[in-house]
Amino acid sequence: MRLPLLALLAKGPAHGYELKQSLEKLLGTAYPEPNIGQIYVTLGRLEKAGMIEGTDVTQSTRPNKRIYQLTPAGRDAVASWLKEPAEEPRLRDEFFLKLALAPDTEERIALINMQRRHYLNTMRDLSKLAATEDRDNRFSQLLIEGAMLHLQADLDWLERCQEDLE
Template sequence: MDSKTLCLGVLSRGEASGYEIKKAFEEGPFSHFHQASFGAIYPSLNALSNEGLVACRAQAQEKRPDKKIYSLTAKGRDAFAAALLSQPDHDRVRSDFLFILFFAQFLPPARVGALIDERIAWYRQSLERMEDCTETNVVPAGAAFVRGMGIAVYRAAAEYLETNRDALVADVAEPEALVAE
């Protein structure tokens, strides 16, 4: 799934500028399962414009660069629908947190505890934001489904960390205890 398709997806929800598309991946609904930077978005929008998949309307602004507002064309909508039918790539998770924790026995116990506490706080904060999200407008079924899955998974992760944190810290504090016995 390339940056161009990602942009089409955001635009299918309504017109937006490059800056606003970035926000959708940084704080918005996509932030938990996809990312895109300016360096990827701006060139993608130019390419999509050249291909006629998006239309661009410049909004003049005082003391600021013109805001370029992009919207899907009919052709763009078709291209996006077609892209959605392709078989999705496997999910890719890159978690340095889990990699580091895997080697918890090489870390000071306090560090292990701190690492887990930070992560619990992060999950709890994310959950609050996701649950608070009382949308004014009607949320499409797909968006609601994905949001619900995010909440379910994050909740399970936070609960697991909370439940097992102390046992892990104790284990790495007494590495010989089990082996000696």
């Protein structure tokens, strides 16, 4: 959460709730909704670390709000974040452990079948999401398509497991 918030603030100063709204608008409903509490906590930590600077703005009819902007250190952090490749998803998942630790082939095949059904259900959810999500929200559509391609790869891998174990 730290770096995405810094990257948003690189576009201009904002307060906590504005950051939440911009994230939602940018990423769409497919992405887990950012938690406002977590945003405030993270902003506090970033300020302590000298990455951002807050200024209180008094409002007559509402509680005061704190507007944040990047410090030079924060700007450097965003720049180096964008220059780094991200870690790839790993196969260190629970299903793999279950498969490896299941007592016998019969159990393993049952696990594979169960997992396939689970993935198909997820695929169906994603298809529905893609259909209901704003078509013009490019990032959201790309995220959903990425999730679908990952799932397809997981399904192909299940097939490989089944061929190898049967």
